[in-house]
Amino acid sequence: MWQAEYVRGRLAELYPQRNIEILGMTTRGDQILDRPLAAIGGKGLFIKELEVAMQNGQADIAVHSMKDLPMDMPEGFVLGAITSRENPCDAFVSNRFAGLNDLPAKAVIGTSSLRREASLRARYPDLVIRSLRGNLDTRLRKLDAGEYDAIILAAAGLIRLGLVGRIASVLTPEQSLPAPGQGVLGIEVPAQRADLIALVAPLNDPAAAQCVRAERAFSRALGGSCQLPLAAHAMLEGGLLWLRGFVALPDGRQLLAGELRGAPDDDEAVGRALAQMLRDQGAGAILDQLAAGQ
Numbered sequence: 685m686w687q688a689e690y691v692r693g694r695l696a697e698l699y700p701q702r703n704i705e706i707l708g709m710t711t712r713g714d715q716i717l718d719r720p721l722a723a724i725g726g727k728g729l730f731i732k733e734l735e736v737a738m739q740n741g742q743a744d745i746a747v748h749s750m751k752d753l754p755m756d757m758p759e760g761f762v763l764g765a766i767t768s769r770e771n772p773c774d775a776f777v778s779n780r781f782a783g784l785n786d787l788p789a790k791a792v793i794g795t796s797s798l799r800r801e802a803s804l805r806a807r808y809p810d811l812v813i814r815s816l817r818g819n820l821d822t823r824l825r826k827l828d829a830g831e832y833d834a835i836i837l838a839a840a841g842l843i844r845l846g847l848v849g850r851i852a853s854v855l856t857p858e859q860s861l862p863a864p865g866q867g868v869l870g871i872e873v874p875a876q877r878a879d880l881i882a883l884v885a886p887l888n889d890p891a892a893a894q895c896v897r898a899e900r901a902f903s904r905a906l907g908g909s910c911q912l913p914l915a916a917h918a919m920l921e922g923g924l925l926w927l928r929g930f931v932a933l934p935d936g937r938q939l940l941a942g943e944l945r946g947a948p949d950d951d952e953a954v955g956r957a958l959a960q961m962l963r964d965q966g967a968g969a970i971l972d973q974l975a976a977g978q
């Protein structure tokens with residue numbers, strides 16, 4: 685709802701004469717909270733219901749976290765705009781500890797993200813990882829109830845909801861490499877609606893869009909989905925696009941990471957090239973093991 689309200693506000697500034705309404709919806713991804721996303725599976729867990737609303741004419745556009753969008757947009761819909769990026773990093777949230785490096789062995793960490801789990805297990809093998817789902821309030825309540833010593837959340841969600849005070853420390857990309865698209869919103873529009881595509885175009889942030897395209901191309905080239913422990917994070921630095929990524933097994937015993945710099949205009953090619961680099965280093969064996977385990 686924050687994300688929809690933010691986009692509504694930006695559009696209202698651009699088009700003060702228009703009446704822009706929010707149609708609040710929940711999706712399967714919001715409703716099924718007792719299982720990890722990877723176990724519910726399926727593409728478009730957070731977007732299908734919104735696309736049906738657009739097809740039925742109940743809604744004109746849909747606002748998503750780019751992180752929740754499947755790597756290939758469904759037939760008939762396009763991303764009209766990719767917004768500027770909020771802090772893309774993961775946040776360490778704890779009432780007792782300042783950061784990952786301060787945790788004692790056997791400390792209990794809450795996360796249901798395969799990416800966070802793999803990266804924690806690879807770098808901090810003494811921690812205990814327990815499942816944690818639900819919206820932000822639910823997750824924070826479970827932390828406060830003492831079920832976990834610390835939890836890992838996207839910094840962006842906490843910042844947007846005015847909960848920045850709950851962040852004990854922002855994790856560096858070395859400690860927890862973010863998910864493709866983390867911290868960025870995508871505006872989905874029916875492909876036929878040239879009028880709406882033109883309307884939302886000013887909300888596109890070209891630099892953020894290049895970074896997210898590189899991250900998503902990397903993920904797409906490795907068959908990325910919420911079942912695959914995969915991270916990708918790009919930034920523009922010194923006129924170049926710098927992309928870092930990894931694929932891993934959830935137990936963290938294999939984690940293959942790499943990085944590549946390229947021209948920002950070659951965003952998707954940089955993403956594909958980094959994926960190929962990891963394949964050359966044996967990522968295929970990780971992907972095969974994951975496929976065999978399902």
Ligand SMILES: NCc1[nH]cc(CCC(=O)O)c1CC(=O)O
Binds near residue numbers: 749752836865866869
């Ligand atoms: N999968 C849930 C999800 N999708 C986007 C965000 C955070 C906001 C963002 O990344 O833009 C979150 C919550 C989290 O990971 O803590």
